Amino acid sequence: MKALQFNVTPPGFIAAKAISLIFGNKVYLKGPFKTVRLVEIPEPAVPSGQWVKLKTIFCGFCGSDLNLMMLHDSPTASPFSSFPCIIGHEVVGRIVEKGPEATQFKLGDVVTVNPGLGCTVRNLSPQCAVCAAGRSLNCENSAEGDLPPGMFTGLNSGVTGGFAPFICAHESQLFKVPDSLGMEAAAMTEPLAVALQTVFDNMPEPSDKILVIGGGVIGNLVIQVVRTLCPDAGIALIEPAAHAAALAQDLGQADIIPFKEAYRTAAELTGAAMYQPQLGQPVFMGGFDRIYDTVGNSATLNMGLRILGPFGTLSLVGIGSDVKLDLTPLWLKLQNIKGVYGYGRVTYQGETRHVFDLAMEFMNEGKILTAPLVTHTFRLEDYMEMIEVNLNKARQGAVKTLVRFD
Numbered sequence: 404m405k406a407l408q409f410n411v412t413p414p415g416f417i418a419a420k421a422i423s424l425i426f427g428n429k430v431y432l433k434g435p436f437k438t439v440r441l442v443e444i445p446e447p448a449v450p451s452g453q454w455v456k457l458k459t460i461f462c463g464f465c466g467s468d469l470n471l472m473m474l475h476d477s478p479t480a481s482p483f484s485s486f487p488c489i490i491g492h493e494v495v496g497r498i499v500e501k502g503p504e505a506t507q508f509k510l511g512d513v514v515t516v517n518p519g520l521g522c523t524v525r526n527l528s529p530q531c532a533v534c535a536a537g538r539s540l541n542c543e544n545s546a547e548g549d550l551p552p553g554m555f556t557g558l559n560s561g562v563t564g565g566f567a568p569f570i571c572a573h574e575s576q577l578f579k580v581p582d583s584l585g586m587e588a589a590a591m592t593e594p595l596a597v598a599l600q601t602v603f604d605n606m607p608e609p610s611d612k613i614l615v616i617g618g619g620v621i622g623n624l625v626i627q628v629v630r631t632l633c634p635d636a637g638i639a640l641i642e643p644a645a646h647a648a649a650l651a652q653d654l655g656q657a658d659i660i661p662f663k664e665a666y667r668t669a670a671e672l673t674g675a676a677m678y679q680p681q682l683g684q685p686v687f688m689g690g691f692d693r694i695y696d697t698v699g700n701s702a703t704l705n706m707g708l709r710i711l712g713p714f715g716t717l718s719l720v721g722i723g724s725d726v727k728l729d730l731t732p733l734w735l736k737l738q739n740i741k742g743v744y745g746y747g748r749v750t751y752q753g754e755t756r757h758v759f760d761l762a763m764e765f766m767n768e769g770k771i772l773t774a775p776l777v778t779h780t781f782r783l784e785d786y787m788e789m790i791e792v793n794l795n796k797a798r799q800g801a802v803k804t805l806v807r808f809d
């Protein structure tokens with residue numbers, strides 16, 4: 404079968420980085436330093452134990468896939484990945500074969516996949532403290548156990564990722580898709596789970612003033628989740644692309660902060676006092692109660708802390724590499740920065756729920772709309788076109804792109 408493979412070696416990484424300084428990012432997409440290609444690999448074997456084989460229906464293309472292939476990721480996380488790997492971690496598929504000990508699902512069930520490859524999947528017992536808390540993507544044993552290193556399906560040389568017609572998954576990774584939920588919506592479960600966990604981990608008070616930085620898929624879904632859980636919260640968005648900003652206005656009634664006048668507009672929206680330091684950008688007294696930064700680079704984080712209010716919490720959802728940060732506002736205004744990665748169980752209306760189940764329920768009930776976000780669908784063979792669209796999202800009017808399988 405044909406599958407989309409990412410590969411880079413340590414010497415290749417250094418050489419490609421050096422050459423990209425002259426020729427730009429295109430060195431990662433063609434020529435000797437190309438990082439992704441369609442390869443012929445054997446179909447996954449009949450699964451053993453608690454593993455099942457899925458026929459892929461859709462797999463979403465994620466901003467993190469693009470960062471991976473453009474070598475934007477910090478090498479700090481490299482011990483918890485292994486290459487070459489078949490990428491893709493936003494999967495919906497149908498169970499076509501089961502291992503003898505896989506008893507939780509039936510053949511033919513349509514499921515979404517929690518890509519986290521934690522202790523259970525790695526056959527490690529007892530679980531680490533992080534898995535025991537339900538956060539398998541953040542497992543402390545991501546480089547240990549029965550599998551090669553790699554935090555999730557799509558970043559592990561031993562587990563086929565979703566950009567392939569067939570994949571294998573451990574039954575503990577699976578969540579049954581309700582019959583009434585469409586397949587494209589089911590493919591949005593993983594990104595919506597990210598957004599849900601982001602908000603549950605930094606839950607607004609009813610009258611809070613919220614800022615979301617970045618109106619891509621995750622930013623838009625964070626806005627919709629806040630709107631669903633805290634209908635009266637004030638939500639603002641900083642997003643330079645007009646089509647993405649318009650979607651956030653439509654789907655989450657967000658106030659759009661123009662990129663060039665971010666400080667002045669943010670001060671007006673929050674009623675904060677804006678002070679001009681001797682050097683550098685303004686700093687607020689008052690400001691937003693919570694910020695969800697889906698970009699996470701030096702510019703957004705430095706601005707975020709300056710316009711975040713006292714005792715405020717900034718959730719770091721996206722992560723840029725090599726961030727340089729003036730922590731003075733955090734120190735001065737007693738703020739917190741909270742890392743957000745992966746997902747698990749949350750308490751909703753008094754019940755413990757996994758955010759994958761909650762995500763599908765919210766989509767099924769129409770509380771969260773994902774159809775307007777799916778702007779493009781591709782065949783796997785057209786992956787280069789899909790990458791080009793994702794590199795030019797503003798020009799292409801693209802938000803979420805999916806790969807569709809037969």
Ligand SMILES: [Zn+2]
Nearest residue numbers: 465466467492
């Ligand atoms: Zn993703």
Ligand SMILES: [Zn+2]
Nearest residue numbers: 522531534542
């Ligand atoms: Zn673990």
